[in-house]
Amino acid sequence: MSTHDDDLLAALRRAADPVDRHLADALAGLVRESRQAVPPANEALAAFLAESVSPAAHRAQSDLPDVAGSESLGPAPVSGPPNRRHRMKSSLLVPIEKVAKLGLVAKVMLAGTVAFASAGTVAATTALTDNGGTATIVTPASDSTTEPADDAVEDHHEGVAHEGTADDDVVAPTPVAPAPATTEADDQGEDEQSDDASEADDHGDDEASEADDHSDEASEADDSSHDESDSGSDESEDGGSDD
Amino acid sequence: MSGDDVDLLVGAARAGGAWAFGRLWERFSPVVHGYLRARGVRDPEDVTSEVFLAAFRRVGDFEGDGRAFRAWLFTIAHHLAVDAVRRGPHRHESPVDVVEDGRSSPSAEESALAALGGADVDRLLATLTPDQRDVLLLRVVGDLSLEETASAVGKPVGAVKQLQHRALATLRRRISEQAITPGATTAIAGTR
Numbered sequence: 009m010s011t012h013d014d015d016l017l018a019a020l021r022r023a024a025d026p027v028d029r030h031l032a033d034a035l036a037g038l039v040r041e042s043r044q045a046v047p048p049a050n051e052a053l054a055a056f057l058a059e060s061v062s063p064a065a066h067r068a069q070s071d072l073p074d075v076a077g078s079e080s081l082g083p084a085p086v087s088g089p090p091n092r093r094h095r096m097k098s099s100l101l102v103p104i105e106k107v108a109k110l111g112l113v114a115k116v117m118l119a120g121t122v123a124f125a126s127a128g129t130v131a132a133t134t135a136l137t138d139n140g141g142t143a144t145i146v147t148p149a150s151d152s153t154t155e156p157a158d159d160a161v162e163d164h165h166e167g168v169a170h171e172g173t174a175d176d177d178v179v180a181p182t183p184v185a186p187a188p189a190t191t192e193a194d195d196q197g198e199d200e201q202s203d204d205a206s207e208a209d210d211h212g213d214d215e216a217s218e219a220d221d222h223s224d225e226a227s228e229a230d231d232s233s234h235d236e237s238d239s240g241s242d243e244s245e246d247g248g249s250d251d
Numbered sequence: 252m253s254g255d256d257v258d259l260l261v262g263a264a265r266a267g268g269a270w271a272f273g274r275l276w277e278r279f280s281p282v283v284h285g286y287l288r289a290r291g292v293r294d295p296e297d298v299t300s301e302v303f304l305a306a307f308r309r310v311g312d313f314e315g316d317g318r319a320f321r322a323w324l325f326t327i328a329h330h331l332a333v334d335a336v337r338r339g340p341h342r343h344e345s346p347v348d349v350v351e352d353g354r355s356s357p358s359a360e361e362s363a364l365a366a367l368g369g370a371d372v373d374r375l376l377a378t379l380t381p382d383q384r385d386v387l388l389l390r391v392v393g394d395l396s397l398e399e400t401a402s403a404v405g406k407p408v409g410a411v412k413q414l415q416h417r418a419l420a421t422l423r424r425r426i427s428e429q430a431i432t433p434g435a436t437t438a439i440a441g442t443r
Contacts, residue, residue, distance in 0.1 A: 016390045016391055016415075017391060020419075025423075027423050027426050027427055028423065030426060031419070031422055031423060031426060034371070034372045034375070034426075035372070035387075035391045037372060038285070038289060038372050038391065038392060039285070039391060039392055041285060042281060042282050042284065042285015042286065042288070042289070042392050043281045043282060043285065044281060045281060046276070046277055046280050046281055047280055047281070047284040047295070047296045047299050047300075048296055049276065049280075049300045049303075050296070050297050050300035050301070052300065052301070052304055053276075053300040053301075053303055053304045056304055056307065056308070057269070057272055057273060057276075057307075060269035060272065060307070061269045061270065061272075
């Protein structure tokens with residue numbers, strides 16, 4: 009028997025001497041006894057393990073490549089927080105992109121609204137009717153009579169000449185009463201207004217088409233702009249023909 | 252758990268994977284505890300924890316595979332066991348009264364050897380010198396090679412072979428004596 013073998017117990021078991029075999033059995037019992045149960049860890053070791061596991065979890069969250077160095081070692085100790093982090097990132101990025109688009113759309117809409125509002129006061133002059141010396145102005149919003157006709161005509165024509173814009177939102181006023189005659193000023197104002205309105209219409213279409221390239225919201229705004237301008241021009245034409 | 256698994260656990264612990272500490276503790280603490288207990292350390296549970304605490308704190312500097320880690324653990328355990336024995340009374344050094352078994356047993360040598368239990372093994376080990384016991388326990392319980400054992404106890408391989416040879420000779424002699432005089436089995440512990 010060579011007791012210099014690395015496996016000492018196997019060497020003892022192979023021995024011819026029964027004393028060696030029983031010695032091997034006795035030592036094997038000692039080995040079995042020593043493998044029975046995990047002993048309780050003392051406070052120092054327990055504290056160390058608890059302390060070392062927490063920073064490891066933080067490292068796993070903040071620096072995944074370091075942990076990935078042992079990727080073949082089994083499941084990662086922490087899996088939740090990194091995913092939550094990516095969700096936060098994506099949820100932030102998408103609204104920012106939308107906000108950027110909406111900002112551009114808002115600028116286009118605001119420019120259009122300003123143009124419409126300024127031209128609205130011009131277009132309102134087309135609805136002047138002379139009803140027994142009292143001018144009746146029918147505005148798209150209020151549809152009420154407010155000012156004397158002469159003042160309204162002057163103001164309106166000045167606005168057309170200076171501002172040079174028209175409003176597709178202008179709804180041709182429904183005449184309160186059939187207008188028997190149209191003054192030259194009315195004709196002139198109507199011509200200027202219609203020319204300006206056509207220019208503004210083209211301008212509005214260009215702006216809206218730019219917005220259409222950027223987003224769906226712009227497309228919706230464009231559609232609504234077109235709808236409104238179409239209806240406005242139709243009604244304007246109708247009103248003009250009625251006049 | 253295979254050797255490859257231990258290699259992976261050790262690699263993970265070296266890389267800072269604290270999750271591997273618990274697995275290594277579950278894997279090796281029973282054998283380290285068994286070595287310390289058989290070595291006669293007074294509080295083997297506490298010293299086992301100290302062994303792993305020291306190993307985990309220095310595992311970043313450790314180089315080697317699972318087999319080397321096992322040898323390294325037992326090296327630490329050996330040094331702490333020596334310190335623990337120096338600090339307090341050795342469990343096996345406590346005097347054991349010789350209790351004569353008055354029963355006359357007709358059993359032969361085989362039956363006496365077959366009756367050799369764990370407590371008897373402890374008493375047999377107590378008859379060895381500390382160096383002989385260390386070498387034998389590291390070889391058997393620690394499953395270390397001669398070279399690993401020599402490294403753990405800080406002695407040349409030749410000296411370890413000599414210590415192992417003398418330890419086995421002593422145990423054979425004691426076992427033979429038990430077989431011849433079974434009534435004196437319980438007296439072995441007091442004969443160191």
